[in-house]
Amino acid sequence: MTRASRLSAVVVALSLAAMTDGALAQAPEVTRTAPFTPRAIFLAPPKPGAAPIMVSSPDFANQNYRDKRFFQTLVGGLNMAPGVSWSAGPAGTQSYALFVEGEGGGRIDPTVHWIVYNIPPTATHLPTGIPKEVNIKDPPGAINGREDSSVFQGEVDGEVGYRGPNFTADGGRPHPYSFEVFALDTKLDLDPAKAKRKAVIEAMQGHVLASGVTVAHFGFDNFKPPQ
Numbered sequence: 526m527t528r529a530s531r532l533s534a535v536v537v538a539l540s541l542a543a544m545t546d547g548a549l550a551q552a553p554e555v556t557r558t559a560p561f562t563p564r565a566i567f568l569a570p571p572k573p574g575a576a577p578i579m580v581s582s583p584d585f586a587n588q589n590y591r592d593k594r595f596f597q598t599l600v601g602g603l604n605m606a607p608g609v610s611w612s613a614g615p616a617g618t619q620s621y622a623l624f625v626e627g628e629g630g631g632r633i634d635p636t637v638h639w640i641v642y643n644i645p646p647t648a649t650h651l652p653t654g655i656p657k658e659v660n661i662k663d664p665p666g667a668i669n670g671r672e673d674s675s676v677f678q679g680e681v682d683g684e685v686g687y688r689g690p691n692f693t694a695d696g697g698r699p700h701p702y703s704f705e706v707f708a709l710d711t712k713l714d715l716d717p718a719k720a721k722r723k724a725v726i727e728a729m730q731g732h733v734l735a736s737g738v739t740v741a742h743f744g745f746d747n748f749k750p751p752q
Contacts, residue, residue, distance in 0.1 A: 530535035564635055564643045564738075565624045565722065566705045569729040571736050578737030579612040580706050584653055585741045597687045600726035606639065606687035608653035615734050616706025618646045622713070622729060624705040624722075627690065638702070638720045639687040640670030642713050659717045683721050708735045 534567045584595060584607035596602025607689040609623060621644035626635035640747040641651065641661065673684030690702060715724060 528585065536665050556739065564626050564628070564703055565691045565703065566703070566707075566736050566738050567725050567738075568726050569707065569733050571707075571733045575615065575733075575735040577706060578614060578706050578735050580609070580704050580737045580739040580742075581611075581703055582607050582609050582739065584608050585702075585704075597691045600691055602689050603685060604657070604659075604689050606651070606653065606655040608651060609704055609706070610640060610650040611706040611737060613649055616644070617710050618708040619733055620644055620646060620709050620710060620712045621648065622707040623651065624725075625702065626652075626686070626705065627702045628700055635703075635722075637671075637673035637683075638689065639672065640665055640722070640725055642670055642715065642720065642725060643668050657684070659685055668717050668720065670717065670725055673722040685717075703738050705738045706736065707733050710734050 547618040577688040584592065591742075593601055594605040595607050598604055605749045611621070614621065620642070622642040623639065624637065624643065626637055628635045641655075644651070645664050648667070651667075652663055655661055655669070656665075657669065659669055662667060669686040671685060672688045674682050707729060709729060711732050713725070713728045715728050
């Protein structure tokens with residue numbers, strides 16, 4: 526091999542290495558294999574003309590994802606359920622339901638981080654730290670549903686109660702977490718062992734008087750890991 530050809534080969538090799546390093550530095554785009562399912566708030570719409578419910582979470586206010594208590598244990602968190610507050614539903618409200626859903630990446634459905642249903646009509650908040658037990662003591666009568674995800678490799682029937690965010694999900698890209706509250710004109714006659722996303726949404730159909738949502742975004746590139 527001549528000196529010129531050896532120099533050319535070195536240049537090509539260095540160029541390929543640089544291209545490879547650049548490709549590794551950027552997470553690959555994810556292509557979904559099926560149409561994306563809308564969030565629960567779109568699948569169980571309220572009756573026409575309903576005023577929206579105002580929803581907030583003191584523990585996730587101002588994009589507060591630095592408190593490790595509310596993260597998954599997978600990333601050093603405690604899986605502590607955050608507090609959630611909402612404005613009172615309209616006349617005729619018999620119960621409330623809560624969904625916390627995360628979207629992004631190759632998920633066919635949003636990841637359900639938390640479902641609570643049969644929240645009494647007098648309640649306008651869930652306190653911080655609700656245990657991962659089926660029957661909730663405060664507010665009394667409320668029931669923890671099952672977490673649900675098309676990509677989560679946990680229990681087949683889903684875990685009871687809250688499962689926190691994972692800041693490495695979707696390659697660390699920022700993605701939304703939606704806190705959705707529904708005012709219902711009935712209590713849900715639903716077996717807690719089967720209270721996953723599809724079953725709860727189906728049970729709510731035709732019973733939603735009003736709903737509301739607050740959304741927080743989180744990704745590894747935008748926020749520090751839990752401190």
